[in-house]
Amino acid sequence: MEKFNLTVIGSGPGGYIGAIRAAQLGMKVAIIERDKPGGVCLNWGCIPSKAILKCAEIYETFKRSEDYGIKTNGLSFDYSKVIEKSRKASNTLTKGVEFLFKKNKITLFRGVGKLISKNKVGVIGENSQQEVDTERILIATGSVPRTFPGLEIDGKMVMTSDEAIMSTEFPDSIIVIGGGYIGAEFAYVYNSFGSKVTIVEMEKHLLPGADGEVAEELERVFKKSDMNVLTGMKFKELKKSKKSVEVTLEDTEGKGEEKKISAAKVLVAVGRRAVANVAPSSLSYYRDSEDLGLKELNIELTKQGFIKTDDSYMTSASGVYAIGDVIGPPLLAHKASEEGVVAVEKMSGLKSKVHYDNIPSCVYCQPEIASVGLTEEQVKEQGIKYNIGKFPFRANGKAVGVGDTEGFVKILSDSKTGEILGAHIIGHGATELIAEIGVAKTLESTPLEIGITVHAHPTLSEAVMEAALAALGRARNF
Known part of the structure; x- marks a missing residue:
C-alpha cells in the first residue's frame, strides 16, 4: 500500500497551503476533502461573500449615480444573478486548487477523514471506504457556524451564513443576530439591496x-443608511409563523427591557465552532455522530472545543x-494558511514562527x-504610554475626488520607542491599505519611516502617510 509522509485532513486555506508547502519541501503528500477543494473559505465564505459584497457596493453606487452626473431610471436587481456570480468566482478558484494539487503531485482523496x-x-x-498510511497527520478541518438553543436553523426562515451565501431568495426584511464581521457584512449586503x-x-x-x-x-454609517442597530441586546426567544419570524430580545444589563421584532428571515451570525469533536457535513453518507477519531488517540481539546x-x-x-x-x-x-506553512516547516526541522501580533483583521462591508x-x-x-495619529478620509484628495469620504486611518505608537503598536482603518479601500502598516511592523519601523516615504498623489495611501505624520505631530493636510 502507498505510504505518505504527510496526510492533511481538510483542504481549506490552512490545509491546502500546508500541503503545497510540504510538497515543496520534498514530502509525499495526501489530502482528504469531504466536499469541495478550498474548504469553507473558497466555497461558502471568504470568496463568494466578497463577490456578493461587490455587487452590493455597485448597486449602492448606482443609487447615488446622480452625484456623478449619471442618470439611471428604473434601477433594479436580480439577486439570483448576484448569487450566480458568487458561485462562478468560487468554482473558478476551486478548479485552481485542484490544479495546484496536480502541479505539486499531491494526492486528493475525496471523502471524510477519520483518525x-x-x-x-x-x-x-x-x-467506499479506504485507509491511508502516513508518517504524520495534519488536521485542518476548520469551523462551522455556531448556534444555540432556541435558534434552530431551518435553512429558509432561520439561516446561518452557510445558507445565506447560497440563497437566491431576497428577503424584504431580516434580523441579523450577531454584530461581528460576518453579521456586519451580510447586514450591509441586505441593506444595500433594500x-x-x-x-x-x-x-x-x-x-x-x-x-x-x-x-x-x-x-454611525450603518444608522445613517437606515439600518436598525441594536447593541447591548441579546436573543431571548424566536417564534415562527408561515410568513415571518418574531424575535424577542432582552437587554444585557439586567434592566428587564425587552424588544419584539418581526422580519421575513433571521440570520444567525453568533460566531463559529471548531470541526473537532464532531465533523458535520451536508453529505448524506456522513452522519454527525461519526467524529474525527480524536478520542481514540486521546487528543486533548480546550474548554471551548478547540484542539490543543x-x-x-x-x-x-x-x-x-x-x-x-x-x-x-x-x-x-x-x-x-500561515500556520499550515509554519507547521510543515517545523516538521522539516526549519526554524519558523507565526507572528500573531502582526496578523491583520478585515471586514469587507462599506466602509x-x-x-x-x-x-x-x-x-x-x-499601561503603555502612546502617541496617536489620526487622519480622516474627508481630508484626502483621492477620497474626495471619488466621493468616498467616510472613515479615517488611526495609528498608535509607543511614545518612548516609536514602535507601531497598532493601526486601524475604516473607509474605502481599508483592506488593501492595511498591508503597508503590516510590512512596517514586520520591519520594526516607526511612524517616521512611513511618514517620510513618498506616497503617490492623489492616492488613498496618503491617508496612511498623514496618520503616521500625525502620530509625530506633523500632519500636513489636517
Whole structure:
C-alpha cells in the first residue's frame, strides 16, 4: 500500500497551503476533502461573500449615480444573478486548487477523514471506504457556524451564513443576530439591496474586540443608511409563523427591557465552532455522530472545543498536528494558511514562527475595516504610554475626488520607542491599505519611516502617510 509522509485532513486555506508547502519541501503528500477543494473559505465564505459584497457596493453606487452626473431610471436587481456570480468566482478558484494539487503531485482523496491511529487515516467515501498510511497527520478541518438553543436553523426562515451565501431568495426584511464581521457584512449586503435590516449585538458596540472608535464609526454609517442597530441586546426567544419570524430580545444589563421584532428571515451570525469533536457535513453518507477519531488517540481539546497544540502545532498525540480554525482564534483564513506553512516547516526541522501580533483583521462591508496590532483600549489596559495619529478620509484628495469620504486611518505608537503598536482603518479601500502598516511592523519601523516615504498623489495611501505624520505631530493636510 502507498505510504505518505504527510496526510492533511481538510483542504481549506490552512490545509491546502500546508500541503503545497510540504510538497515543496520534498514530502509525499495526501489530502482528504469531504466536499469541495478550498474548504469553507473558497466555497461558502471568504470568496463568494466578497463577490456578493461587490455587487452590493455597485448597486449602492448606482443609487447615488446622480452625484456623478449619471442618470439611471428604473434601477433594479436580480439577486439570483448576484448569487450566480458568487458561485462562478468560487468554482473558478476551486478548479485552481485542484490544479495546484496536480502541479505539486499531491494526492486528493475525496471523502471524510477519520483518525484510526497516529499513522493511519480512514477515508469514508460515498460508496467506499479506504485507509491511508502516513508518517504524520495534519488536521485542518476548520469551523462551522455556531448556534444555540432556541435558534434552530431551518435553512429558509432561520439561516446561518452557510445558507445565506447560497440563497437566491431576497428577503424584504431580516434580523441579523450577531454584530461581528460576518453579521456586519451580510447586514450591509441586505441593506444595500433594500431589505429592512435590524442587526443585534449583545456587546456595547458592533464588532466586539475592534478598536472602539472604529466600531462607533461603523455604527454611525450603518444608522445613517437606515439600518436598525441594536447593541447591548441579546436573543431571548424566536417564534415562527408561515410568513415571518418574531424575535424577542432582552437587554444585557439586567434592566428587564425587552424588544419584539418581526422580519421575513433571521440570520444567525453568533460566531463559529471548531470541526473537532464532531465533523458535520451536508453529505448524506456522513452522519454527525461519526467524529474525527480524536478520542481514540486521546487528543486533548480546550474548554471551548478547540484542539490543543504545542508551539510546533503538534497535538497531544505524537505525529498528529492541527492548524487553523480548529485550534482556536483568530478564526481567519490567512492565519490558517500561515500556520499550515509554519507547521510543515517545523516538521522539516526549519526554524519558523507565526507572528500573531502582526496578523491583520478585515471586514469587507462599506466602509471597509482593517486592523493590525493592538487597539487603543488594549494599549491603555497594558499601561503603555502612546502617541496617536489620526487622519480622516474627508481630508484626502483621492477620497474626495471619488466621493468616498467616510472613515479615517488611526495609528498608535509607543511614545518612548516609536514602535507601531497598532493601526486601524475604516473607509474605502481599508483592506488593501492595511498591508503597508503590516510590512512596517514586520520591519520594526516607526511612524517616521512611513511618514517620510513618498506616497503617490492623489492616492488613498496618503491617508496612511498623514496618520503616521500625525502620530509625530506633523500632519500636513489636517
